[in-house]
Amino acid sequence: MKNIDKNLYLGVDIGASNTKFIIISGKSIKTFEKFHLSTPHNKRKLVDFIVAQIKSLEIKYRTKFAGVGVAFAGIINSSGTTILHSPNIRELDNFPLLRKLSAALDRRYILNNDANVFAFAEALAGAAKGASRVVGITLGTGMGGGFVVNKVLEKGAHGGSAEIGHTIIDPGGVKCSCGGWGHFEEHLSARAIRRHGVKTQEELAQRAGAGNKKAKAGFADMIAYLGYALANIVNFWDPEIIVIGGGIAEDADLLLKKAVPAAKKDIVSPEARAALKVKKAKLGEYAGAMGAALLAIKK
Numbered sequence: 001m002k003n004i005d006k007n008l009y010l011g012v013d014i015g016a017s018n019t020k021f022i023i024i025s026g027k028s029i030k031t032f033e034k035f036h037l038s039t040p041h042n043k044r045k046l047v048d049f050i051v052a053q054i055k056s057l058e059i060k061y062r063t064k065f066a067g068v069g070v071a072f073a074g075i076i077n078s079s080g081t082t083i084l085h086s087p088n089i090r091e092l093d094n095f096p097l098l099r100k101l102s103a104a105l106d107r108r109y110i111l112n113n114d115a116n117v118f119a120f121a122e123a124l125a126g127a128a129k130g131a132s133r134v135v136g137i138t139l140g141t142g143m144g145g146g147f148v149v150n151k152v153l154e155k156g157a158h159g160g161s162a163e164i165g166h167t168i169i170d171p172g173g174v175k176c177s178c179g180g181w182g183h184f185e186e187h188l189s190a191r192a193i194r195r196h197g198v199k200t201q202e203e204l205a206q207r208a209g210a211g212n213k214k215a216k217a218g219f220a221d222m223i224a225y226l227g228y229a230l231a232n233i234v235n236f237w238d239p240e241i242i243v244i245g246g247g248i249a250e251d252a253d254l255l256l257k258k259a260v261p262a263a264k265k266d267i268v269s270p271e272a273r274a275a276l277k278v279k280k281a282k283l284g285e286y287a288g289a290m291g292a293a294l295l296a297i298k299k
């Protein structure tokens, strides 16, 4: 641990089953270490668990973190202090996580939505590096999104922007995890794939390719809805690039290949249509943790 950069930031991505940790240097976005542990599903245990990791990592690196970024799969309040809605761990609804962390250990913390910080990481250091208008989409347990303009994460006036997964696309359709009906998330998440009778996107594509009727219809549904999502994003916001990540995207080459031309049919600006650029995420499963750490960097 000699000659180590003292300007270190910790990223913590709290997921339903695992919490990912990453340590990066604020200067060069160099990653020092990353690992994951099981997420405690209890308010007090979660705070103790994060604080214990910070303390033990600070001993190991012989420095105090310059900032700790926390990513969470849920709705965060506009000041970035409280989890308002936690779809996966209901006990964390209305939980003032930042206040509890600060009370337990005095550090600089930031809290943001996991899809927002995913987009931020991909815009700064991943598939969209160098682009000025970036949209990130995550397809996994749910469907999330994030907008980044000129390296600044767009949070919305009330912290509620980029919830592409909850766009109403099929009123009267399937009930969504948020309680609404007919949202994109129910067509493009792990739940949608399970509804089509398989466990993974890859399996769905393979079965569809082999002629299985149910899989063919399911795969066609995913292509169509991803196409609608991409077209809606472009018509509404005209980004330079859309980056798609999350567990489903990793094995979704065929899905993306088919959804992009499908989206073009619904893009109204001929220039935006011709320039449509959709890329798979580059930073892998630690993108959210990295984005949270990057967001914690002092400007």
Ligand SMILES: [Zn+2]
Residues within 6 Å of the ligand: 165, 166, 176, 177, 178, 179, 180, 183, 185
């Ligand atoms: Zn919804």
